[in-house]
Amino acid sequence: MLDLLITNARVVNEGQVQTLDVGIRDGRIERLASHIDQPARETLDANGRHLLPGMMDDQVHFREPGLTHKADMASESAAAVAGGITSFMEMPNVRPPTLDAATLEAKYELARERAWANYAFYHGASNDNLEAIKALDPSTTCGIKIFMGASTGNMLVDAPQTLESIFANASIPVVTHCEDTPMVQAREQAYRERYGEDLPFRLHGEIRSREACLKSSGMAVDLARRHGTRLHVLHLTTAEEMALFEPGPVENKQITAEACVHHLWFSDEDYDHLGSFIKCNPAIKTPADRDAIRAAVNEGRIDIVATDHAPHTLSEKNNSYFAAPSGMPLVQHALLSLLEQVHQGNFTLETVVEKTSHNVARRFEVADRGFIREGCFADLVLVDMTRDTHVERESLLYKCGWSPFEGTTFRARIEATFVNGQRVWDGQQLVGVPAGQRLTYRRS
Template sequence: MSIFIENGTIINEGLSFKGSLFVENGIICAITEDPSDFPQLRKRANEVIDASGMLILPGVIDDQVHFREPGAEYKGSIATESAAAVLGGVTSYMDMPNNNPPICSQELLARKFEKAAQDSLANYSFYIGASNDNISELLATDPHNVCGIKVFMGSSTGNMLVDNPETLEAIFSQVPVLIATHCEEESIILANTAAARERFGNEIPIAIHPQIRSREACIASTRKAIDLALKYSSRLHILHISTAEEVELLHKAREQSDRITGEVCVHHLWFSDCDYEQYGSLIKCNPAIKSSSDREALRQAARQGVISVVATDHAPHLLSEKETPYLQSPSGIPLVQHSLRAMLELSCKGVFTLTDVVRLMCHAPADCFKISHRGYLREGYFADITIVNPNKPSDATPAYRCGWTPFTRFSSTIVHTLVNGVPVVRNSQLTGLNSSLPLSFDD
């Protein structure tokens, strides 16, 4: 299959220019600004896509999703959530291990890869989960095929808390791959929860969530992870940073080690604690959405490159679950279909430039995880391409199995998505084609 994408605005590697791409056999073969090249390339193509007035972007790489399979397929599955992903311009994802059963062994990890090979519409990789007693499984991880090890240093959905100091020392000193951490100090959260119960009984208001999953819990745990990474020169990636203080900790850590990076999620860039009144438990997540000043610190850190990656932590739950009282309502927001449009919306508001959006959502994930030949529009790279109409508004109609989203409408539309050179989304509709591959990682 060969495709010529012509007359679009290419956003790539800090540049924005009018150009065209020729894709053949899943690979980007030519990128040109020269109109004299167009007739020959157009003639060679099986299909021509007119991208006039549109943006041509590398496919988004989401380094943190929870597609709920195995064990909670009523909330979402690899098939349903990867379909939502490509509809949102996300061409690759890395899925978390807090499933049922937890993915804490090489055998269970292999089964997940097998399921994705059958069902996933986007390229994929999976984290293996750390526990207090599976260091031998972690040490068997193949760094060329597995994106990393997930360490829950604070409990969240699924019971995978790693709180044994000796285990943490062993993980940070021995494992051969990237360590991705959920940083919230469990003892602080438990004390805050007990205090809230004492004050409110079982009727804890949602606005108290950032006081229970508090900034102090995040700061203490992030400091612990950084100290361990600096001690052992570990490859640490701190997920969903949510406070200004963590930004400062990350900034200082990166001055000492280039092996420490951080991620911020779309919802922490979009919402603040002022939004709990409107959205209630729909935006309950771990770590909690915090103050507007924290949000501004996160935005600035992303603009400046202190925080490298923007992702989603896509975590679907049914509305019937989310709308229960605070203590019963699960944490998590479905986001993977809407993350790119949300970031483009922030770009329209002047929060980020278009080149910032592409750097944070495409280039940086590829660089942080050393993903082979993805994340950029380059000749010889896989043709993972997203084409956006920035001037055509679209509703936030969710394709998630859970059936809801906190968003309503955007000023842009995801028009086409190519995965390995195959149009899996054409004119904002799934085509029924599937060309996904497992991600591979360089040394």
């Protein structure tokens, strides 16, 4: 007997949309067929709605340990499944930072039985933890995170020899935040002298400039090419950076690239009414940059779309330019923002699924997830492309309690989210208990 039978679903998977039944047992997809005549403990008629593999978000900051006044594993993973995200990869700039095997395993313990979505954690790099990186067990982490730009705590890697050694010794993907710190600091000083503390937020993209992004991204690509490193460059923001990356399928690429949903949605024209709510690093830039990133998604220069979910409290955000921290909460409406762009004609559903699910599993060699295939875990999201979702503060599940999308109406709705075959979101509320599992990998 099946645990769950989903009938009459328009399954979006591997470049096709097909009407199928999906049979689930013991957390995995057991059967895919045009019609499944098999008893099940529960049957759900999708009634022609779209069934997608759950989004796998390869870049989030859930703030635990040490920064839990902003967010924690439970609150942010709850918001994630409400938004159709079934797996997340979380960043190391917490307190203490994730710079060795012990702090890495401690984060897995924090997530166990509390995370609503499946989870993995990056091992961080610093100027002085090269030996820990060399000793890293590849099965314990999704990748090595290098902040090649300003960061919190002891996580800015700017020593040239250290960068060379990390790129030379990494046996798993290296992921990079690329901004040139000296260039950013020089701009900050110049603009502070001109404007004082009350700097207009619309100048954020000039301070964290396109030149600073391109210089650092170019350095990362050069390092990877010289050392044969598997490199994944995060949250690209400029048209110029797109030329650093090759178009085409992600399979067998040594160097891959990511865009984030906010850089695909907002532009610097939005700073005047959203201010600190869209202050993030690297900065949101011009409409022309946004258009170039969208084009790169369709060309295959951008391989993955993620969130860089990075919440701060309202009191922290409601400050002048230099006092307001960078980052915003995004996981609850990230997939909806991409589905809205399907409505707008910017992307196809098949492209959204490829960039948010298939390619994440491929790039990080995640075992048995990211696809709707027999034998894969049943990490699924049921979407109604004809029902609206209006974003109101009262509906948010983030601990920080706000969203840059407030007041937006998306022309799609997350009707249900399944993690390891368990329904955890029913379109209105969380159901059941946290069902997330630790991600595993198939790595040579």
